[in-house]
Amino acid sequence: MVLTDKIGRTVSYLRLSVTDRCNLRCMYCVTKDFQFIPHPNILRYEEMLRLVDIAATMNITKLRLTGGEPFARRGFMDFIAAVMKNHPELDLRITTNGTLIEPLVPELKKIGVNRLNISLDTLDRETFKEVTGRDHLNDVLATIEACLSAGIKIKVNAVAMKGINDKELGSFIDFAKENPIDMRFIEFMPMGDDTKSDSRFWSADDILEQGRQHAALEKIKVRPENHGPARMYSIEGGKGRLGLISPVSSHFCATCNRLRITSDGQLRTCLFSDKTYGLREILRNPDMDDDAVRMVIAEATMDKPLGYHLLEQRSSGCEGVCETQMSAIGG
Numbered sequence: 001m002v003l004t005d006k007i008g009r010t011v012s013y014l015r016l017s018v019t020d021r022c023n024l025r026c027m028y029c030v031t032k033d034f035q036f037i038p039h040p041n042i043l044r045y046e047e048m049l050r051l052v053d054i055a056a057t058m059n060i061t062k063l064r065l066t067g068g069e070p071f072a073r074r075g076f077m078d079f080i081a082a083v084m085k086n087h088p089e090l091d092l093r094i095t096t097n098g099t100l101i102e103p104l105v106p107e108l109k110k111i112g113v114n115r116l117n118i119s120l121d122t123l124d125r126e127t128f129k130e131v132t133g134r135d136h137l138n139d140v141l142a143t144i145e146a147c148l149s150a151g152i153k154i155k156v157n158a159v160a161m162k163g164i165n166d167k168e169l170g171s172f173i174d175f176a177k178e179n180p181i182d183m184r185f186i187e188f189m190p191m192g193d194d195t196k197s198d199s200r201f202w203s204a205d206d207i208l209e210q211g212r213q214h215a216a217l218e219k220i221k222v223r224p225e226n227h228g229p230a231r232m233y234s235i236e237g238g239k240g241r242l243g244l245i246s247p248v249s250s251h252f253c254a255t256c257n258r259l260r261i262t263s264d265g266q267l268r269t270c271l272f273s274d275k276t277y278g279l280r281e282i283l284r285n286p287d288m289d290d291d292a293v294r295m296v297i298a299e300a301t302m303d304k305p306l307g308y309h310l311l312e313q314r315s316s317g318c319e320g321v322c323e324t325q326m327s328a329i330g331g
């Protein structure tokens, strides 16, 4: 079964959030009114494994595990191992803030994790504390170093924010020069109850122009299955590369191939849409089988929206659009 939508897009990539809990309190992600999902509503790992089994029968070929902070959930290592054992054919990726896992790196490597996305918005300890509310920069840097030593490929993702980390562009480029990493900037997306986003917005084009004042950057061709919508640049004399992701200034809705399932089993067909399709109730209903889950996923995919319309509505002041906090969706 191949998942397609009304405008002919094919969906083959699922992002599954294993928890909405996180040990960081990033300023753009966990705002003061944020409420955690009640524990009984969070899917058990067996339920998530069943969802992965179902997804694998629907032409999902790439799976990303995310959160909240996925490694903050107890048993996550065993869950990764189970997914890898049951579905060696899946291209499994994991997104983490990297704060908790330096000691786990050898085990990660042993169970077959060969790449990780690590979120890191700043290389400055004070700014890290300001952005995340916690003092964990050194833990993240130690994780990156341990991964590189163990042969785990690293993409570092920074949310680009004017007035917060724009002054560090040169340091980030140097970091990618010195380390064999993909250093990627993602444009700040106005979501949830964050209202300060406009002043913070720093476009991918501006980052590129400013980056070129620091180093010679050459656009390189990359495989979309590895880099999604990121534009990648080599850095003269560098071991690593620079990447730019522009969901706001140059959206990639036309080629979006993603679905998301939140940790409480809500299917979302677009990051910017607040519409959810409940899978948990079906999974927990003994009278409903896998086909019932498949039917909801297929029907929901058919109606997958073009998210940039929703972003436009939000930026023109429309209430009730892109309301969900990223930590609940899973990024």
Ligand code: SAM
Pocket: 022, 028, 029, 066, 067, 068, 069, 070, 095, 096, 097, 098, 117, 118, 119, 120, 157, 158, 159, 186, 187, 188, 189, 190, 191, 326, 327, 330, 331
């Ligand atoms: N805890 C994991 C981590 O830190 O990568 C996974 C969850 S986190 C919600 C996933 C990604 O979403 C992070 O890279 C985070 O910076 C990014 N993110 C959250 N809110 C965002 C926003 N408004 N715009 C752009 N990226 C955002």
